Each structure stands twice: as C-alpha cells, then as structure tokens.
Amino acid sequence: MNKMENNAETPELLPHCLAHGIPYWSRVSPRTIASPIDRLPYLAGLIEHLAPIDRTLRVLEIGSYAGASAVVMGKALQKHHDGKARLYCVDPWFHPPYASCDFNSERLFRHNIAASGVDDLVVSIKGFSRDILPLLKPESFDLAYVDGDHSRHGAALDIRACMELLRDGGYLCGDDLELQHEEFNGLEVPENGSVAVINGTACHPGVTLAVRDVFGRRISAVDGFWAQRKTDGWQDVKFTRPNPDWITPLFSMQHESTARLLLRRIQKEQWTNVVLYGAGKHTQTLLPWLLKSAFLSVNICGIVDDAKTQGALCGIPLVSRDILSEKNIDAIIISSDAHENVLAEKAASWGGGIPVCRIYKP
Numbered sequence: 052m053n054k055m056e057n058n059a060e061t062p063e064l065l066p067h068c069l070a071h072g073i074p075y076w077s078r079v080s081p082r083t084i085a086s087p088i089d090r091l092p093y094l095a096g097l098i099e100h101l102a103p104i105d106r107t108l109r110v111l112e113i114g115s116y117a118g119a120s121a122v123v124m125g126k127a128l129q130k131h132h133d134g135k136a137r138l139y140c141v142d143p144w145f146h147p148p149y150a151s152c153d154f155n156s157e158r159l160f161r162h163n164i165a166a167s168g169v170d171d172l173v174v175s176i177k178g179f180s181r182d183i184l185p186l187l188k189p190e191s192f193d194l195a196y197v198d199g200d201h202s203r204h205g206a207a208l209d210i211r212a213c214m215e216l217l218r219d220g221g222y223l224c225g226d227d228l229e230l231q232h233e234e235f236n237g238l239e240v241p242e243n244g245s246v247a248v249i250n251g252t253a254c255h256p257g258v259t260l261a262v263r264d265v266f267g268r269r270i271s272a273v274d275g276f277w278a279q280r281k282t283d284g285w286q287d288v289k290f291t292r293p294n295p296d297w298i299t300p301l302f303s304m305q306h307e308s309t310a311r312l313l314l315r316r317i318q319k320e321q322w323t324n325v326v327l328y329g330a331g332k333h334t335q336t337l338l339p340w341l342l343k344s345a346f347l348s349v350n351i352c353g354i355v356d357d358a359k360t361q362g363a364l365c366g367i368p369l370v371s372r373d374i375l376s377e378k379n380i381d382a383i384i385i386s387s388d389a390h391e392n393v394l395a396e397k398a399a400s401w402g403g404g405i406p407v408c409r410i411y412k413p
C-alpha cells in the first residue's frame with residue numbers, strides 16, 4: 052500500500068470558518084495566506100502614529116490577497132478613527148479557486164473582512180494598481196501600504212505612484228524588504244518578483260531593487276517591513292515596538308476552531324496516543340488551544356521535530372522519533388500550515404505505517 056494512502060486529513064476547517072463567520076487565515080493552496088503575520092503589528096503601529104489627526108483618514112493598500120493586513124489596519128483605524136476612516140484595497144484577485152472548495156481569494160478577502168468586523172470602512176477596488184492608482188486623487192492619502200507586484204519594475208511603479216498620492220506627513224510603507232541593496236554584495240539577483248535565498252536569507256530581490264531605484268539609499272526597515280515619511284522630502288521612520296495584541300485576537304478564533312476540529316477527528320478515529328510533528332510557531336499557537344479543551348481524551352505523548360529533541364512546549368516534551376517504538380502511538384499529527392505537505396511526506400517515510408493526520412488540506 053502506498054504510505055501516503057494512510058494520510059488522514061481534517062479538511063473541514065475552511066468550510067467550517069466560512070459557515071460560522073470565522074475569519075480563515077490558514078494555508079490555502081497554492082500559497083500561505085499573508086505576509087508573515089509578525090510584521091503586521093508594525094503596520095498597526097504606523098496607523099497609531101496618525102491618531103492625533105482629527106479628520107477622516109484615508110489609507111491605501113496595494114495587494115490585499117485574503118485580507119490579513121487589511122484587517123489589522125482596519126482594527127487600528129477603528130480604535131483611533133472609528134467612523135472617520137476609509138481603507139481602500141486594490142487587488143485584481145486573479146487567484147483561482149482553492150483546491151478544497153470553490154472559494155477564491157477575492158471571496159475569502161470579503162469573508163475575512165466581514166467576519167473580522169471591518170467591512171464598514173473597507174472599500175475594495177478590483178484591478179491592477181497601474182490602472183487604478185492614476186484614477187485616485189493626488190495628495191489625498193495618509194498612509195499607503197505597498198504589497199502587490201514584487202517585481203523590480205512593478206514595485207517601483209507602485210512606490211512612485213504612492214508618493215504622489217500621499218499628503219504631506221503621510222507614511223509610505225511596504226512589505227518584503229528583507230535585505231537592503233548593499234547586502235547583495237554585488238550579486239546578480241532576479242528582478243521578476245520571485246523569492247530568492249541570498250547569503251542565507253530568504254528575500255524578495257525585486258522589492259529591494261525597487262526601493263533602491265526609487266530612494267537611492269538604505270531606508271528604515273524592520274523584519275522586512277519598511278517605511279518612509281513624507282515630510283520635507285522622504286524621512287526614515289522610528290518603529291515602535293510591535294504590540295502582539297494587534298494580531299493575537301484576530302487569529303485566535305480560528306485557532307480555537309482548528310483545535311476543536313482536530314480533536315473531533317481524533318475522537319472519531321478513536322486515537323488515544325498521538326505525537327505532534329513540528330515544534331514551530333504553529334504548534335506554539337495551537338497547543339494551548341488543544342490542551343485547553345476540557346474534554347481532551349487524547350494523550351499528546353510528545354512533539355517530534357527535525358531540529359530539536361530537547362525541552363518542552365506547554366509541558367509536552369520534545370522527543371525523538373524513537374517514541375514510536377517506545378509507546379503505542381496511534382497517529383502522527385502534522386502541526387504546520389506552511390510546511391504541511393513536506394512534513395506529511397517525511398512522516399509517512401519514518402512513521403512505519405502509523406496514520407499521518409494533516410490538519411489542512413493541501
């Protein structure tokens with residue numbers, strides 16, 4: 052029997068979130084749902100800088116995908132400018148339906164915006180930035196976030212257009228500036244928007260080149276998030292320490308659902324002893340929700356990770372794969388969204404025929 056035939060999936064998460072008005076942020080084929088979410092609080096931080104402005108704020112986003120950055124900005128705007136803010140989201144949303152259902156990124160964007168309660172201030176504009184931005188009023192925006200086309204040409208075009216659209220004092224910012232130009236050390240890099248690993252860092256060379264083309268210098272950036280302020284030319288920005296409260300509540304509803312659906316699946320299969328595979332951020336986030344469940348009738352015997360075999364997460368020990376021969380393990384649960392496919396294949400090869408349970412459908 053093909054080992055992968057042993058794979059058990061809990062593909063109900065997306066339909067469950069759609070049916071119950073819960074925002075969905077997990078893996079959707081063929082890509083993950085947002086920029087690394089740790090960066091998003093910096094975006095909320097910039098909006099907080101605009102809090103003293105006593106008039107309707109206008110914010111522009113280029114590249115919204117499923118809405119994670121838009122929701123974080125929307126929440127920050129509601130806190131400081133409730134009823135007096137508009138967030139314009141420009142995206143062609145050309146992504147095809149996901150493998151698991153007929154939802155596409157545009158419908159998921161609308162779902163997430165509504166389910167997160169920010170639909171009152173979001174204005175979605177379907178189209179490519181090159182067609183839409185020329186229609187917008189110059190010097191009318193307070194903040195512009197650039198996260199659309201990541202090619203050198205496309206990103207530079209968007210940055211330049213946003214410079215014209217911002218008022219004096221406004222913030223221009225964007226995602227994916229993991230490296231600055233001088234850090235390429237003269238290496239030839241792709242300009243087409245693809246991700247590359249340069250000197251060990253995964254980065255978006257197109258964005259780095261575009262920033263260099265436009266500003267001609269190193270600019271203020273932190274964890275890949277970059278920003279400049281329009282005041283007497285373009286000035287660097289001091290970032291405030293990111294406040295995780297901007298993202299934790301937004302994602303917790305889904306984590307609770309993920310944990311519930313996974314437990315339901317475990318009970319249905321009558322698995323008693325399981326191990327989690329993967330000790331990364333996904334497990335750190337999900338585990339408290341799994342353990343919180345009062346009716347937890349499963350033993351999470353350990354966490355297997357390719358890089359670590361010592362320590363513990365929420366009291367569950369990190370263990371080696373030897374646990375499979377030492378204990379009667381009923382299933383290996385893949386605890387990762389971004390790397391679910393890879394880990395599932397690996398687990399099928401070392402799991403000795405024990406069922407491999409995926410949480411998300413690839």
Ligand SMILES: C[S@@+](CC[C@H](N)C(=O)[O-])C[C@H]1O[C@@H](n2cnc3c(N)ncnc32)[C@H](O)[C@@H]1O
Binds near residue numbers: 084086113119181199
């Ligand atoms: C990295 S995703 C955006 C992620 C989103 N900002 C977040 O953090 O949740 C990039 C998005 O840019 C959109 N995009 C690509 N080229 C574009 C263009 N020329 N104009 C507007 N949007 C574009 C894509 O459709 C995709 O949805």
